[in-house]
Amino acid sequence: xxxxxxxxxxxxxxxxxxxxxxxxxxxxxxxxxxxxxxxxxxxxxxxxxxxxxxxxxxxxxxxxxxxxxxxxxxxxxxxxxxxxxxxxxxxxxxxxxxxxxxxxxxxxxxxxxxxxxxxxxxxxxxxxxxxxxxxxxxxxxxxxxxxxxxxxxxxxxxxxxxxxxxxxxxxxxxxxxxxxxxxxxxxxxxxxxxxxxxxxxxxxxxxxxxxxxxxxxxxxxxxxxxxxxxxxxxxxxxxxxxxxxxxxxxxxxxxxxxxxxxxxxxxxxxxxxxxxxxxxxxxxxxxxxxxxxxxxxxxxxxxxxxxxxxxxxxxxxxxxxxxxxxxxxxxxxxxxxxxxxxxxxxxxxxxxxxxxxxxxxxxxxxxxxxxxxxxxxxxxxxxxxxxxxxxxxxxxxxxxxxxxxxxxxxxxxxxxxxxxxxxxxxxxxxxxxxxxxxxxxxxxxxxxxxxxxxxxxxxxxxxxxxxxxxxxxxx
Ligand code: MSP
Numbered sequence: 001x002x003x004x005x006x007x008x009x010x011x012x013x014x015x016x017x018x019x020x021x022x023x024x025x026x027x028x029x030x031x032x033x034x035x036x037x038x039x040x041x042x043x044x045x046x047x048x049x050x051x052x053x054x055x056x057x058x059x060x061x062x063x064x065x066x067x068x069x070x071x072x073x074x075x076x077x078x079x080x081x082x083x084x085x086x087x088x089x090x091x092x093x094x095x096x097x098x099x100x101x102x103x104x105x106x107x108x109x110x111x112x113x114x115x116x117x118x119x120x121x122x123x124x125x126x127x128x129x130x131x132x133x134x135x136x137x138x139x140x141x142x143x144x145x146x147x148x149x150x151x152x153x154x155x156x157x158x159x160x161x162x163x164x165x166x167x168x169x170x171x172x173x174x175x176x177x178x179x180x181x182x183x184x185x186x187x188x189x190x191x192x193x194x195x196x197x198x199x200x201x202x203x204x205x206x207x208x209x210x211x212x213x214x215x216x217x218x219x220x221x222x223x224x225x226x227x228x229x230x231x232x233x234x235x236x237x238x239x240x241x242x243x244x245x246x247x248x249x250x251x252x253x254x255x256x257x258x259x260x261x262x263x264x265x266x267x268x269x270x271x272x273x274x275x276x277x278x279x280x281x282x283x284x285x286x287x288x289x290x291x292x293x294x295x296x297x298x299x300x301x302x303x304x305x306x307x308x309x310x311x312x313x314x315x316x317x318x319x320x321x322x323x324x325x326x327x328x329x330x331x332x333x334x335x336x337x338x339x340x341x342x343x344x345x346x347x348x349x350x351x352x353x354x355x356x357x358x359x360x361x362x363x364x365x366x367x368x369x370x371x372x373x374x375x376x377x378x379x380x381x382x383x384x385x386x387x388x389x390x391x392x393x394x395x396x397x398x399x400x401x402x403x404x405x406x407x408x409x410x411x412x413x414x415x416x417x418x419x420x421x422x423x424x425x426x427x428x429x430x431x432x433x434x435x436x437x438x439x440x441x442x443x444x445x446x447x448x449x450x451x452x453x454x455x456x457x458x459x460x461x462x463x464x465x466x467x468x469x470x471x472x473x474x475x
């Protein structure tokens with residue numbers, strides 16, 4: 001069986017999941033589910049990134065002991081994905097033994113290659129980014145993203161010889177034209193590397209929270225060097241050698257870590273590189289940046305209660321073209337819910353099932369126009385999924401729903417007197433609905449399963465039955 005290995009970033013535990021994190025995880029879930037539907041053996045990894053400085057601060061603020069705090073938060077992330085119907089096959093925490101051992105092993109391999117050396121580092125460290133920043137990235141002395149003053153850090157650190165991999169990285173990019181998607185992000189990555197790479201500091205001095213550097217208990221491994229390795233830890237070194245990740249999914253903020261530093265680390269450790277790094281845009285909420293201090297953070301579980309998981313997925317995937325920045329608004333979500341889900345898919349399914357329930361239908365031959373519609377829809381969906389154009393894939397499915405709706409309205413099936421003609425029209429419609437449910441499976445798993453169940457074939461006889469209302473209209 002073909003294997004497919006996909007990952008999300010591992011999320012920081014200083015806060016609970018918001019709609020931005022849910023978006024990345026849902027994108028990965030759609031891809032995982034679509035490959036599982038093709039019969040592939042899917043490994044779908046997500047998890048939590050716990051050894052960050054901001055974890056220490058958050059635990060302190062919560063008045064909790066750090067282990068207890070991270071346990072509670074990791075459970076919260078894990079259960080959120082479960083409640084959102086995410087099909088991850090594994091969940092990794094960086095505080096797990098399997099991860100700590102792998103990080104130390106990879107460090108040792110990189111060091112054995114002569115790619116780690118000790119040096120003095122002085123720089124401005126932004127805890128929000130968990131990264132050093134240069135003076136010219138600051139605005140009025142503050143990090144423009146986190147609006148905080150980076151702390152001046154001056155210490156002895158271990159460095160990773162990133163500069164050594166410039167040529168090798170550029171050659172790799174050249175040979176793998178779709179390593180980063182979308183293409184504009186790939187161009188950014190390439191020109192960053194072309195401008196020349198500096199070695200990076202990969203440890204911090206005298207910190208209690210972190211994975212100790214092998215043979216130097218005075219230093220802990222820098223959180224990004226640690227975090228990136230999670231993708232190997234989950235499948236083991238041998239597992240990764242046999243089949244590295246096919247896709248790392250993430251937001252555009254962390255592409256550089258995944259498309260530059262991570263491949264260089266793997267090259268140094270003598271491990272194969274991942275297939276693709278796919279990066280989506282960032283979204284605002286009602287036009288404003290998502291931020292706790294602004295109080296506009298949306299908890300996906302609140303949305304689930306009101307609209308259901310399928311509606312969240314549909315809105316995010318349909319509204320925001322993959323790769324572009326977008327805006328999330330509950331008003332727009334509700335509009336799309338009523339127009340596309342309640343009146344569109346839900347209403348079409350209900351009409352077809354109500355008509356089909358009254359008739360004994362047999363497997364037959366599809367009308368050529370329906371055959372063309374169904375074939376075209378399936379081809380477009382597969383093609384658009386392959387290009388990560390989720391919005392266009394959904395648009396193709398909704399075009400097929402409109403075709404079906406028009407057919408029902410124009411044919412007035414309930415008025416057709418001729419039994420055979422009526423049966424043929426219904427068979428065509430039921431087949432269309434059946435195929436719509438099949439292509440919807442990775443996108444809207446709940447609705448898809450309900451529709452498929454309502455269309456049970458017993459041998460070559462169809463027993464259709466009405467379902468509960470798929471998407472009740474909202475006021
Ligand atoms: N822990 C690191 C990742 C390590 S991976 C080896 C990290 N964690 S994070 O919790 O900050 O998650 C960042 C990710 O959350 C982004 O890459 C993106 O996937 C998602 N998003 C966070 N805010 C977002 C928006 N406003 N919009 C869209 N996605 C957002 O970085």
